[in-house]
Amino acid sequence: MSTNKYILAPYVGVGMDEKAMYMGFGSLQKLVINKTEQTLILSAAQNWLVPKTEDEMIEFLQKEKYFSKDDAQKAVNYLKQGNYLMKASYDKNDRYSRPALYYSLSGADPDLVQEKLSNKHVLIIGCGGIGNHISSALATAGIGKLTLIDFDTIEISNLTRQTLFTEKDEGKSKIEILKRELLKRNSTIQIDIIQKESGQKDDIFPKCDLAVVSADGNSVVSKFNSYAVKNNIPYINVGYIEDIAIWGPFVIPGKTGCIACAKLASNTPFEITSDEDKKKWEIIGKINERYQAPSIWATNTLASSLAVLDIIRYLGEFGEIMSINRRMGLWTHNLKLDFQECPPNKACSVCGGGV
Numbered sequence: 245m246s247t248n249k250y251i252l253a254p255y256v257g258v259g260m261d262e263k264a265m266y267m268g269f270g271s272l273q274k275l276v277i278n279k280t281e282q283t284l285i286l287s288a289a290q291n292w293l294v295p296k297t298e299d300e301m302i303e304f305l306q307k308e309k310y311f312s313k314d315d316a317q318k319a320v321n322y323l324k325q326g327n328y329l330m331k332a333s334y335d336k337n338d339r340y341s342r343p344a345l346y347y348s349l350s351g352a353d354p355d356l357v358q359e360k361l362s363n364k365h366v367l368i369i370g371c372g373g374i375g376n377h378i379s380s381a382l383a384t385a386g387i388g389k390l391t392l393i394d395f396d397t398i399e400i401s402n403l404t405r406q407t408l409f410t411e412k413d414e415g416k417s418k419i420e421i422l423k424r425e426l427l428k429r430n431s432t433i434q435i436d437i438i439q440k441e442s443g444q445k446d447d448i449f450p451k452c453d454l455a456v457v458s459a460d461g462n463s464v465v466s467k468f469n470s471y472a473v474k475n476n477i478p479y480i481n482v483g484y485i486e487d488i489a490i491w492g493p494f495v496i497p498g499k500t501g502c503i504a505c506a507k508l509a510s511n512t513p514f515e516i517t518s519d520e521d522k523k524k525w526e527i528i529g530k531i532n533e534r535y536q537a538p539s540i541w542a543t544n545t546l547a548s549s550l551a552v553l554d555i556i557r558y559l560g561e562f563g564e565i566m567s568i569n570r571r572m573g574l575w576t577h578n579l580k581l582d583f584q585e586c587p588p589n590k591a592c593s594v595c596g597g598g599v
């Protein structure tokens with residue numbers, strides 16, 4: 245039997261109407277209809293406002309409340325299995341206390357998750373809108389080390405979504421300013437910076453637990469994909485296609501498909517055999533040369549937020565990663581959620597199905 249002391253988790257609210265008692269809110273909520281069960285569970289919940297072990301609670305419910313041992317055990321199991329309990333060591337003043345409630349609600353041990361996060365190293369490839377939001381989320385969540393990679397300087401036209409930059413930073417290096425701003429928000433983590441343009445020949449990246457790739461252009465992602473598969477680096481692609489916020493695929497070499505396993509983009513040149521097609525492709529090239537992606541705060545933050553959920557679940561080792569083997573897309577005009585499947589493909593020229 246465990247000697248751990250527990251408390252009723254602070255996120256557990258209780259409600260009641262003529263039909264039922266409601267344990268928890270949000271996705272946690274369960275209905276208790278039976279009146280005796282209501283009394284039993286409410287007794288256990290009330291008495292777990294102060295720390296107790298499971299054994300102490302079972303004994304208390306028997307001695308003080310005259311429930312049978314079976315009923316007492318039933319109440320304990322109910323609260324435990326519903327993720328309604330937390331270790332009594334929970335400290336609401338701790339820096340990471342609020343995310344700890346989310347991890348606990350998700351069925352994970354918050355201390356273990358936080359320890360895992362603090363030992364992880366994440367590369368942020370591309371420090372624009374997506375890179376700003378994701379690095380800020382990961383730094384404040386306590387990821388042990390971040391390496392910021394970008395070659396660009398800050399422009400006034402970046403400020404609508406690259407929210408860690410200010411007017412005074414115009415012309416300065418993105419990675420230097422981002423590092424400065426992230427350390428203001430969490431000085432306990434390590435941040436390295438690498439000034440370079442990704443997608444070049446013979447790119448080399450530091451060893452890491454995960455890379456977040458949000459650099460402009462399909463070729464950067466496709467080149468990084470080959471590098472990641474070869475060097476066994478898990479990564480997630482995050483961005484937007486016009487007005488659709490995109491996250492995934494989440495590629496774990498050896499376990500999932502890679503981005504080349506499926507044809508996710510329509511502008512991949514095919515083998516050109518006729519003069520007619522050659523002419524068309526020249527025109528297409530000219531048209532696409534002046535392409536500029538629409539980029540607003542909402543598409544950047546939505547894609548970043550949804551990706552961060554998958555990233556934290558992966559690094560903290562709990563829950564289910566939504567973008568495994570698929571690229572997820574949230575349409576910002578009608579909130580339609582769709583995805584493009586990207587499962588391991590034996591015919592893939594990069595990973596060969598990899599699994």
Ligand SMILES: [Zn+2]
Pocket residue numbers: 501502503504505506588589592593594595596597598
């Ligand atoms: Zn592949």
